[in-house]
Amino acid sequence: MNSADRLAWILLLPLGAFVLAFFLLPLVRVVAVAGEGPNGMAEYLVILTNPRHVATLLATLTLSAGVTLATLAIGVVVALFLARNRFPGRALLVSMLTLPLAFPGVVVGFMIILLAGRQGLIGGITQSLGLGKLVFAYSMAGLFAGYVYFSLPRVLVTLMAAVEKLDPALSEAARSLGAGRFAVLRDVILPGLAPALTATGAIAFATAMGAFGTAFTLATRIDVLAMTIYTEFTLAANFSTACALSLALGLITWGVLAATRNFAGSGVAAAG
Template structure:
């Protein structure tokens, strides 16, 4: 008879459903109910106002750029940490998790200090005519910093489990390293990479603390939706804040659903579904 670490199904399932209901479902239900307290016309007026639409454009556009950067750089970083041994590798591997442990407000202050015109990085970029702080580029930097661990930590275990015989067989057939990566390694990494990218994008959409220090928070320019919802909360306009938050909730669900479908297709393609 197989041994089970957890108790029987009724107790385990009941505990799981209770946890999900209290931690996840209740807050989301409260958000939806508060937004539903508005009439359709009032709800549409709030979520389609020029300032709100501009915040959607800034938030989603910057999140998309940050996620694209994380997909490329995160994959390269995971590949380096997995395939190569060099001095400082363990330190670099630990630094990857730093955004998880660092308070986002502290991250925002640190990034603002580094990329300001008189900062270490900002001074060099200013000489090249590139301004980061108080621009959409600063938002991208903050989003990329806080969400890149999702890509690295999702792809890294799959890279470690890949069978080296597949690459050796391709090498014996005369394939170049570039073609091996594109034809052998990348298809096997696709499901994990898509999962990491979706988590990175969702994390970028919800980022707040690291952004408000580096963005400048100028309406219709560098104001994100989370900040606009927070402003409505400070004005005690709770239905409006819930309405704005519901739009980002729908955007996150839509993104995760699309990535889930693509990930399922990738799994079927690799024969591991």
């Protein structure tokens, strides 16, 4: 081993120590604690047969998928508009749209309460119109709105960069051949944005799966996996179940990220 290789290994030692201390050891400990409960390692099977845990998992997956689809749909429209139009105040608008990046989940939840809570703006407007007070902040609808608001800036920044890299000549060629706006979007723009959509969709999905602050703020009638894990180890002191649910959440999210990463990579290769 020459001096350059020895230096490389020496420089890698801090990285290895960091990974060991802050990733591998905590993960091993979580796996061990999950197997220390009364059911032993069968705790992983128990959480899959517990009706409440299964319902919570399905609700979390449904919510995360819905947030991802809504975020991507809004993000594509806004990114196409902002990337292809220059107008006074555009920079201010972009900065306002990316402002939620600076907000923690608790602040987002508080904003949803101010908007759609019992004393919220929407409820006041609907009541003044004689439609009754509309309150949805403390339900899945409120959590959905909060997650979309929280995820949209992360998707928008990436999609704007991807739109700017698209060759406008392809869209012009499609229009010259008689394609309408929808056909151009379906056959030219969306395939060109597929890698970016896949990557940002995975980020939005993972964020919604594991987000806790917003759910904690709005948790009156909300039962998602992050809140279930929290109540298991704080209120019930059921550490084995909490660890098993944490690993299930992590594995599902990791699987989605790995699958989309492979898909995005093959899409980029094909596009190249």
